[in-house]
Amino acid sequence: LAILAQPDGAYRSLKMMQQCGILARILPAFGRITGRIQHDLFHVYTVDQHTLFLLRNLGQIWANETPQMPVANAAREQVEKPELLVLAGLFHDIGKGRGGDHSKIGAQEVRRFARRLQLSPRDTELIVWLVEQHLQMSGVSQRRDLEDPQVIRDFADLVQDERHLAHLLLLTVADMRATNPELWNDWKGLLLSTLYRATASELQREERQIRDLPQLIADKQHFVMGKITSMDQPRARALWQHLSGPYFLRYTEDELLWHCQEILAHKSRKTLVAVRPHEPEGSEILIYGSDRPGLFQQITGALDRQSLNIIDARIDTSEDGRAIDTFLVIDNSHAFAHSAQAHADLGAELRAIIEGETTSKPRFGPRHRDPRHRFFANIPAEIRVDNRALPRYTLLEVRATDQLGLLYQVGEALRALQLNIHGAKVSTFGERVEDTFFILNERGRKLTDAQAKALTQTLGNILNGKAA
Structure with missing residues (x-):
């Protein structure tokens, strides 16, 4: 010893x-x-x-x-x-x-x-x-x-x-x-x-009791109200009345303030795309616009074409049909985070996709071409659907070799089954990824056993190259 x-x-x-x-x-x-x-x-x-x-x-x-x-x-x-x-x-x-x-x-x-x-x-x-x-x-x-x-x-x-x-x-x-x-x-x-x-x-905490969630939401809203002008406060309340409690719980006070300031300053009826640096690394992308089926995979396809690695995604839809999505991305070359032109180009592409003016087709294939990756490339993807891990969402976990277009394929499978993504976390371990998705069905509930089975089979067929 x-x-x-x-x-x-x-x-x-x-x-x-x-x-x-x-x-x-x-x-x-x-x-x-x-x-x-x-x-x-x-x-x-x-x-x-x-x-x-x-x-x-x-x-x-x-x-x-x-x-x-x-x-x-x-x-x-x-x-x-x-x-x-x-x-x-x-x-x-x-x-x-x-x-x-x-x-x-x-x-x-x-x-x-x-x-x-x-x-x-x-x-x-x-x-x-x-x-x-x-x-x-x-x-x-x-x-x-x-x-x-x-x-x-x-x-x-x-x-x-x-x-x-x-x-x-x-x-x-x-x-x-x-x-x-x-x-x-x-x-x-x-x-x-x-x-x-x-x-x-x-x-x-002296008392390990469940904190009053409405009070927690109210505290965050109070913080934001203290940072914006009195003229903007009624508009902020009007924006928030269409958003559910989980939206406020999943973001920090600073993130909620950023969302509010960007949305209220956006005068155009077209989609808002805002980008800011994220500490300690990467860039945070805010997308606010009309929601529609298949939006997630269209956005991920556009980000993939820009060689941006998504490491976190949070997906929300307001009661009046507006998508409020944030993506945390890392560019291994570090060029994107420091390029105003790259931000403008990505914003224009994402706006065109969301407005339906163009479609986004991702690249597919191996992200790495070294011998080590090729050796493991044929290992089948692992898919796990769990209804017990989270109180509100069904948990989907995908473990696979790192491939271009992987998130697009997951999004396509969910869209085909009328399932909705409410959040995603992407962890990369060398040539392997472990992606986690928080999903609900078309009724806003956890997946049924039949839906979970269908998702496992459909996603397995897509990712492992089998005929459906």
């Missing part, structure tokens, strides 16, 4: 022990993952290499050798015994290659090891919990709507206290950064920070 108590030195010590074969003797389960290749699109290291790089990342966090998220520094102050975090990192993937859930297998292994070390029940419970839940924070941050209060309450119920939350954040950051050096970006860090702060606030 003395070696593990200094995270910045634990990596070097354990790496030397692994190279000499000592680590596998002390910990036979580690020997079973040594040299084990991970057959997926986002792990570029063997399991033992990935584990050691995770420990290296923990050491860098403690030594302040890499730029840190402010929340990571705050979380580090919550850690009294760094050796427990190092132990969790050492065991987090140790169950891989045995069949079954590697998180549960790892939790069993670390419990046995904790007994050998004679750890206290409290410390044992923490590291067992960390190993078993080590994938949860990345999953929730990238695949759930973090503006939904219920999502935050559910995650707070999972972590229970700030001690568990802080340890889980640090383990998650170190794990994600050790998976593939090209996968970590500021957007993923922002999502984790948002989830951490929201959950910490929820845990700090």
